[in-house]
Amino acid sequence: MxxxxxxxxxxxxxxxxxxxxxxxxxxxxxxxxxxxxxxxxxxxxxxxxxxxxxxxxxxxxxxxxxxxxxxxxxxxxxxxxxxxxxxxxxxxxxxxxxxxxxxxxxxxxxxxxxxxxxETGAHPLEAHPQPEVLQPPSDESAQGISPELVPRTEGTPLFPQMLNYYTSEALILPRPVTSGQPMPGMTSASPEQRPGRSYQVxxxxxxxxxxxxxxxxxxxxxxxxxxxxxxxxGLEGVAEGFEGSITVMDLIINGLPQVLLPILGVGIGLRRNWPQTRQRLGLQMPDLEGAVMAFAATFVLLVFVFFSSIIWQELVSEETLEEQTQASEALADSIGGIGIAFLIAVQAGVGEEIAFRGALQPVFGFWATTALFVLTHMQYTLTPAALIILGVAMVFGWLRQRYNTTVAIMAHFLYDFVLLALSLLAGEYVEESIIRMLML
Known part of the structure; x- marks a missing residue:
């Protein structure tokens, strides 16, 4: 570059x-x-x-x-x-x-x-609905028009309301609380609000x-x-794009917008301070269950990709397999050592998860964000690997939804780093075609 x-x-x-x-x-x-x-x-x-x-x-x-x-x-x-x-x-x-x-x-x-x-964090007067006032019958209502509920601009204490029940000209009726709405002064006990979990649609x-x-x-x-x-x-051009070694500058240029744009997008400095920004993006410390689930999800994904790759290898010819995996092979060849493999996994895990699962998923939803994640991996779009990427994206999205973005980052990093390290350290012991397919 x-x-x-x-x-x-x-x-x-x-x-x-x-x-x-x-x-x-x-x-x-x-x-x-x-x-x-x-x-x-x-x-x-x-x-x-x-x-x-x-x-x-x-x-x-x-x-x-x-x-x-x-x-x-x-x-x-x-x-x-x-x-x-x-x-x-x-x-x-x-x-x-x-x-x-x-x-x-x-x-x-x-x-x-x-x-x-x-948005969350509304002013208390906006977060909880005000009572409504039932006006006394007017001349029009006496002629058959029903009374009308008019919002009251000021709240009325409970005791004066009871004291003046028979003498007041207006009857105070509280708005009904809808399903799922917490009562004033109470907080929801949903799992998303527990420590270490921040997902909210x-x-x-x-x-x-x-x-x-x-x-x-x-x-x-x-x-x-x-x-x-x-x-x-096409795929050949993507493979040529990986010619030469990947540098730290390449990773910075690729990862910078994936982190900064979501932070700017959620309104840091305008609509949110830094703690609120972290909360919105789901960047909290995971609890023990979330950390364990990140490792468990990584193991499940590796097993899933391994067996999916074997099935893929059996269904297509060797020539077709080489054509469909040439981008992955070129990526593996461009990694100069375990250090750069670690940085690639960090950049992909942190950048992609903050952008897709942290910023976009709460707005566009699970399925739309998952589809966008698959479509942006163009080197696999026209191959069966797109189905594998779909499964991987669904797991990361579920981790964000069930826990937080940090857990999804952990799983994404572990998944990428294990595969990259495998391509560097175990290539001589594992069949080359399997390595090409695992590098997704």
């Missing part, structure tokens, strides 16, 4: 981070003009994505239009079919993300996600600028991966 590449990536991260901050401020201050600026920037990103694919298409089909056409190696360019497909997909993703800028469209899409349940709010940005960023993230996958030549 060159210095120019690093600077370009950091510039993109800064733009996305600013968009997330502005979206949070727009929701926090209820500023319509900031919301409009956010929408304008997202539209500009749409234009940039389509423009990049269009320029690639022109470069492939009409290279003479570029001043440096003579210095371009044709082997470095994608095929004409790949350029056509990339342009079509960029238009599709740009159209989808543009449509999601409209709230009526998001209201329809919201049916795919959990119903919005609001918040749901998708179509009216939220932050949720709109999160949804569109997911579309961007997936869309850019699909486009790069096509332009890079």
């Amino acid at each position: 060159t210095v120019e590449d690093i600077l370009l990536i950091l510039f993109i991260y800064i733009i996305v981070g600013v968009v997330v901050l502005v979206a949070n401020y727009a929701d926090h201050q209820r500023q319509t003009w900031l919301r409009q600026i956010t929408i304008a920037v997202l539209l500009l990103l749409n234009v940039l994505i389509v423009t990049n694919s269009a320029l690639t298409w022109v470069q492939v089909n009409n290279p003479d239009l570029f001043a440096n056409a003579d210095s371009i190696d044709p082997d470095d360019l994608p095929s004409a079919a790949a350029a056509d497909a990339a342009l079509i997909f960029s238009l599709v993703f740009a159209g989808l993300s543009a449509a999601l800028l409209f709230q009526p469209v998001r209201q329809v899409v919201a049916r795919l996600f959990p119903r919005y349940r609001g 918040r749901g998708f709010n179509p009216a939220s600028t932050v949720h709109m940005v999160a949804l569109i960023m997911c579309v961007y993230f997936w869309g850019v991966q699909v486009i790069n996958f096509i332009l890079g030549g």
